[in-house]
Amino acid sequence: MTDRPLRVLFVVQGEGRGHLTQALTLRRWLTEAGHEVAAVLVGRSQERRLPAFFLEKIQAPVHEFASPNFAFDRRFRGIRPGRTLVRNLLHLPEFQRSLHRLHEAVQDVAPDLVVNFYEVLIGLLYRRAKLQPPLVCIAHQYFFLHPDYPFPPGFPLQRRLVRLFTRLTAPPGARKLALSFYEAPDLPERRLFVVPPLLRPELFELPLDRTENFLLVYLLNRGYADDLIRWHTRHPEIGLHVFWDNTERPDGWSPHPGLVFHHLNDRLFLEKMARCRGVVTTAGFETVAEALYLGKPVLMVPVEGHFEQRCNAHDAERFGAGIWSPRFELDRLLAFLPHYRSPSAAFRRWVAQAPMKILPHLTASTLRPVA
DSSP states (O other): OOSSOOEEEEEEEOSSSHHHHHHHHHHHHHHHTTOEEEEEEEEEOTTOOOOHHHHHHSOSOEEEEEOOOOOBOTTSSBBOHHHHHHHHHHTHHHHHHHHHHHHHHHHHHOOSEEEEESOHHHHHHHHHHOOOSOEEEEEGGGGGGSTTOOOOSSOHHHHHHHHHHHHHHSOTTSEEEEEOSSOOOOBGGGTEEEEOOOOOGGGGGSOSSOOOSEEEEEOSSGGGHHHHHHHHHHOTTSEEEEEEOOTTSOTTEEEETTEEEEEOOHHHHHHHHHHOSEEEESOOHHHHHHHHHHTOOEEEOOOBTOHHHHHHHHHHHHHTSEEEOSSOOHHHHHHHGGGOOOOHHHHHHHHTTHHHHHGGGGSTTTOOOOO
């Protein structure tokens, strides 16, 4: 793969599950190729804790730091832009300290390569401090910078803002790997390359032809739990397995028979996905990609006010992953199931190319300093 082993530093945005699982997969690939992931720095969200599966599997020292993040409403259902802006402004001194810690970490680790999983502070630090280690940025959001990306109609302000934020995470000299559900032309003059999703190897061990009478739900925000409980009282014949990060309730909490709330557990989540009739998720890229691979139809419900998730839902619906809805209308998914035609065969062929599409961008011979 490369002319010499590399010492690598990961910097990961800690919001949601996708960037964390992508980091796990890439760490495994790099280690198998003879490289070392020397440390992992994770931007901390005030609303969430790092899931146990990440800490157990990353097999490298993990250090958290305060990072800008979304503020949710009191019901934990949607993002509130005004509160997000005010809260992050109030925490500017803390973010300044995080920049200093990141700078010290880069100096202490002395990596040959820094890989950024969409964390904005490392992008800002590279601009301010002119760091020397090459920077490779990996996330599906870098597809937003591609002229072929199919944004949902309208939302001109949101488009400009999400592209601005995405550029802040990756200074101009950084190599950007845009994770996508499908192929699109590379733009080497912009250092932008479209690559398959970084899916967990455990996914490929699962059966592809099992279906049982339950739906799988991934809740990014626990405020939607009441909607699911009310729906299930009307449809007790349909099982629901719900995964969330609400530790105020015990793992396996069941408000009534047929409805179970699980704490985040990566292995159990995938096992349930392989057996379910369909998946309901808040439109995170990673979960939709996993469902696509397994041939499971998806109801995508973007978090209120979360434009990135609205984009994911629009893009995935166009590709054939399922349908999107502004609400958890599980009846729509049940009505859609008989009409679903899975694009999973083409998607699996694309996913199979991931190592050969991604790893060549992480070799000593292709890397160069950002400045």
